[in-house]
Amino acid sequence: MKIKIPVTKAKEIARIQALRLSEKTIARQQATSNFFTDIADVVLFISHLFKETFSRKFEVHEFFHQCFKIGYKSLPLISVTGTIMGFVLTIQSRPVLVRFGAETILPGMVAVSLIREMGPVITALICAGKIASGMGAELGSMKVTEQIEAMEVSSTHPMRFLVVTRVLAATLMIPLLILYADGLGILGSWIGANIKGDVSFILFFSQAFSHIGFIDLLPAVVKSFFFGAVIGLVGCYKGYNAGRGTESVGKAANSAVVLASLLVLIVDMIAVQITDMISK
Amino acid sequence: MKTEQTDSIVIEQAKTSIKVPVIEIINLYKSFGSQEVLKNLSFKLFDGENLVVLGKSGSGKSVLIKCIVGLLGSDSGIINVFNQNILALNRKELDEVRQKIGFLFQSGALYDSMTVKENLEFPLRRMKKHLHQKEIDEKIIEALENVGLPEVIDKMPSQLSGGMRKRISLARTIVVDPRIILYDEPTTGLDPITSDEISLLINEVQKKYKTSSIIITHDIECARTTADRLIMLQDGEVYEKGSLTKFEKSTDEVIRSFFK
Numbered sequence: 035m036k037i038k039i040p041v042t043k044a045k046e047i048a049r050i051q052a053l054r055l056s057e058k059t060i061a062r063q064q065a066t067s068n069f070f071t072d073i074a075d076v077v078l079f080i081s082h083l084f085k086e087t088f089s090r091k092f093e094v095h096e097f098f099h100q101c102f103k104i105g106y107k108s109l110p111l112i113s114v115t116g117t118i119m120g121f122v123l124t125i126q127s128r129p130v131l132v133r134f135g136a137e138t139i140l141p142g143m144v145a146v147s148l149i150r151e152m153g154p155v156i157t158a159l160i161c162a163g164k165i166a167s168g169m170g171a172e173l174g175s176m177k178v179t180e181q182i183e184a185m186e187v188s189s190t191h192p193m194r195f196l197v198v199t200r201v202l203a204a205t206l207m208i209p210l211l212i213l214y215a216d217g218l219g220i221l222g223s224w225i226g227a228n229i230k231g232d233v234s235f236i237l238f239f240s241q242a243f244s245h246i247g248f249i250d251l252l253p254a255v256v257k258s259f260f261f262g263a264v265i266g267l268v269g270c271y272k273g274y275n276a277g278r279g280t281e282s283v284g285k286a287a288n289s290a291v292v293l294a295s296l297l298v299l300i301v302d303m304i305a306v307q308i309t310d311m312i313s314k
Numbered sequence: 315m316k317t318e319q320t321d322s323i324v325i326e327q328a329k330t331s332i333k334v335p336v337i338e339i340i341n342l343y344k345s346f347g348s349q350e351v352l353k354n355l356s357f358k359l360f361d362g363e364n365l366v367v368l369g370k371s372g373s374g375k376s377v378l379i380k381c382i383v384g385l386l387g388s389d390s391g392i393i394n395v396f397n398q399n400i401l402a403l404n405r406k407e408l409d410e411v412r413q414k415i416g417f418l419f420q421s422g423a424l425y426d427s428m429t430v431k432e433n434l435e436f437p438l439r440r441m442k443k444h445l446h447q448k449e450i451d452e453k454i455i456e457a458l459e460n461v462g463l464p465e466v467i468d469k470m471p472s473q474l475s476g477g478m479r480k481r482i483s484l485a486r487t488i489v490v491d492p493r494i495i496l497y498d499e500p501t502t503g504l505d506p507i508t509s510d511e512i513s514l515l516i517n518e519v520q521k522k523y524k525t526s527s528i529i530i531t532h533d534i535e536c537a538r539t540t541a542d543r544l545i546m547l548q549d550g551e552v553y554e555k556g557s558l559t560k561f562e563k564s565t566d567e568v569i570r571s572f573f574k
Contacts, residue, residue, distance in 0.1 A: 175426070183385050184423035188437035188490075189409040 079271050083201060086194040093195050100203035104165055108211055115160050116215030119152055120144060120222030128230065137231075141238050142245030144223040150250050153216040155302050158261035161208050162294035166269035169200055170290030173273025174283040182274075197270045204266030209258035249313055257305035261298050268294040333360040335394075336494055336526045337382060342391035344377055344550075351377045353550040355391070359494070359526055364516070366529045366537045368561075368572060369547035375530040376420070378547070379496040382528070383417055384408050395494070413441045416492030416525075420499045422483040424471040430482050431467045434458070434489050441490045457489040458482075460522065461515060477508035481515065488519055495519070497529040501536045513539035534572055546572070 123144050131137050173196060176182050182192045224238045269290045276286040337359035344352040351374040359365050369375050380386040382393055384400050393400050395411050403411065424433050434454045438445065445453070458464040461481040471479060480500060487495055500516065501509035513536045520527060529540055537544060538558060545555045546569060554561070554569060562573055 172427075179421050179426070180419045180423040181425055183380075184417070184419055184425075185436075186385060187383055187412055187415070187417045189412055189440050190436075191405075 075275065076271065079274070080267070082193055083197055083267070086191060086198050087202070089194065091194065093199050096195055097199040097203055100199045101207055104200075104203050105207035105210060108161065108164060108207075109214070111160060111164060112157060112211050112215050113218055115156065116153070116218035117222035117225075119156055119215070120148060120219030120224075121226040122222075123147065123152065123219075124223040124226030125229070128227070138241075139245075140227060141220075141223065141233075141242035145220055145242035145246055146250055148219040148223070149216050149246055149254055151254075151302075151306075153219055154212050154254050154258050154261060155298065157212045157215040158208065158258070158265065158298045158302075159295055161204075161211065161261075162265050162268075162298055163291055165204060165208075166265045166272075166290040166294035167287040169204075169266070169269030170272040170276075171283055171287035173197075173270060174276035174286035177274065177276045178278060178280055178283055192274075197274060200270050201263065201266035204269070205259055205262040208262030208265060209255060212258045212261070213255070249309075253305060253309040253312075257301065260301050260305070264297045264301055265294045268297060333363075335359065336361050336396060337528070338392070338394040339378075339382070340392040340394070342378075342381065342393065343389040344374070344381055344386065345389055351550050352381070352388070355547075355550065355552060357545055357552060357555065359528055361526055362520075362524060363542040364520055364527045364529060364540045366531060366541035366544045367547060368532060368537060368544055369553075370532065373547040374550040375547055376498055379417070379498055379528060379530055383412060383415055383496060413490065414493045416487035416490065416495040418480075418483055418487050418495065418497045418500055420502055422471075422479040424479055424483055424486070426471055428471075429467075430458070430463075430469055430471070430474075433471070433482065434486050437486060437490050453489055457485040460488065460519070461485045477504055477511065480504065480508075480512055484512075484515060484519065488523055488525075491523065493525060495525050495527045497527060497531075499531055499533075500529065501531065501533045506535070509533060509536060510539070512536070516540050532572070 124140065127143065128137065128140060131140055131143070173182075176196070182196070185192045185195060220239065220242050223242070224233065224235060227233050227238060272286045272290040272293070276282040335358040339358070340356050342352050342355040343350070355374075355378065357365075367375050367378065377386060381388050382395065382400070384403075388401060391401070396414065398407070398411055400408060400411055424430075425436065428436065431454055434457060435450060438450050438453060442450075442453075454467070455464060458467060461484050463478060463481050463485070466474060466478065466482065471482070474482065484500075497516065501512050504512065516527065516529065516536075517540055519525060527540075529536070531537055541558050543556070544558060544561050546553045546561070548568060554564070554566065561569055564570065564573070
């Protein structure tokens with residue numbers, strides 16, 4: 035059975051449908067163009083960053099100030115998380131190892147898993163939360179309150195002063211924080227092992243370190259530098275490119291954490307693949 | 315003897331009547347996407363004068379002074395600052411020109427993480443590299459005394475009121491001895507009494523430091539206090555220019571809406 039629609043109404047329906055389709059097409063085109071604009075922005079930002087990093091005038095004082103802020107001021111948080119990491123890993127693994135009569139390999143197993151994977155990744159994720167969000171919020175609020183422009187009219191290159199120093203400080207300090215967290219993780223593991231057993235400090239540590247080889251330590255340290263660079267870069271990029279309103283400061287901080295955490299995991303996945311290929 | 319005296323008086327009068335432009339803007343265009351913000355804008359700022367730029371929000375006033383100082387580029391036109399077209403300068407040359415220009419931001423733009431002293435020290439260390447610490451300290455104290463706030467030297471910007479922040483921001487601008495000062499809405503967000511104080515301070519700074527200024531505002535009281543000459547912008551174009559008297563006597567509706 036056919037329903038008859040008046041011609042004028044049919045034309046109107048066709049017009050509305052065409053309009054909806056064109057709106058959808060425009061929205062899709064805009065989304066695609068925004069994506070490519072964002073990619074171009076990131077590429078420009080990184081190329082500008084490299085250019086300023088290798089320029090003759092380096093902001094030494096600001097670089098050390100950022101090293102202090104990123105490294106020293108993160109020590110309490112990293113101390114707690116590092117110790118808990120080793121402690122929990124030991125408490126969770128011990129019953130399984132006892133069941134198979136392999137309790138003696140506990141220090142080595144914990145040390146290897148901490149140094150190869152858990153230490154770098156968890157510390158980097160914690161740093162993404164603390165440092166990337168801090169950079170995003172700080173630079174974002176500086177942008178909103180015209181402080182970055184004020185810097186520029188004072189003959190200061192904001193990219194050199196604000197971004198280069200922060201990215202380099204993060205690249206240098208985060209690997210050190212990761213090594214520090216690894217050390218405290220093994221200490222936490224010893225505390226965990228002593229809750230249900232009795233192992234001397236020296237014996238535990240000598241057993242732990244006897245299982246760690248060059249192939250465990252080197253890839254972990256190398257990827258830590260990449261974690262640091264990613265965290266600094268994302269935090270600065272999001273803050274430096276924040277919008278004009280105060281709302282954009284929150285958005286910059288939030289998106290910095292999310293993107294930095296995601297990129298840390300992606301870099302880790304790539305690093306694991308490369309390490310696996312090399313060790314074969 | 316009398317003839318020589320008369321001649322020198324005539325020369326002196328001629329010297330004062332010659333107006334030297336420190337900023338000259340010729341046919342400036344600026345747009346953001348499809349939105350044209352400045353359209354064929356041309357005017358001059360003469361040495362030692364206070365030029366007030368009036369206009370509604372969105373008329374392109376702030377964009378104009380950001381173009382002058384090189385924070386924003388332009389689509390076409392010429393911006394001559396001390397006879398140098400800043401649109402044709404490289405970064406190093408632009409920095410040299412910027413050392414002669416002070417910029418008072420609408421929000422004050424004080425660095426939150428620094429004390430008042432560090433805020434003033436920051437541009438000094440970068441623009442006046444030859445100065446020793448003792449000279450820097452003296453200049454900071456002098457600038458703070460000129461804005462009437464020497465006692466807040468060790469405070470953080472967050473501990474200051476809105477008016478105090480504007481004064482400190484002005485101190486940071488004058489500490490490097492600029493020859494031109496660009497004021498971006500200096501009295502916005504302040505109560506009438508503090509606004510008057512800031513307007514008077516702008517005049518004091520002009521007299522003491524012999525600066526030329528562009529004052530962007532829509533505060534008529536500020537314009538009345540500070541203006542030697544006015545320009546009104548409307549939709550990115552110069553709508554009217556002239557003296558304060560000319561504006562106050564105008565029968566044009568747009569101008570009247572400001573000078574009610």
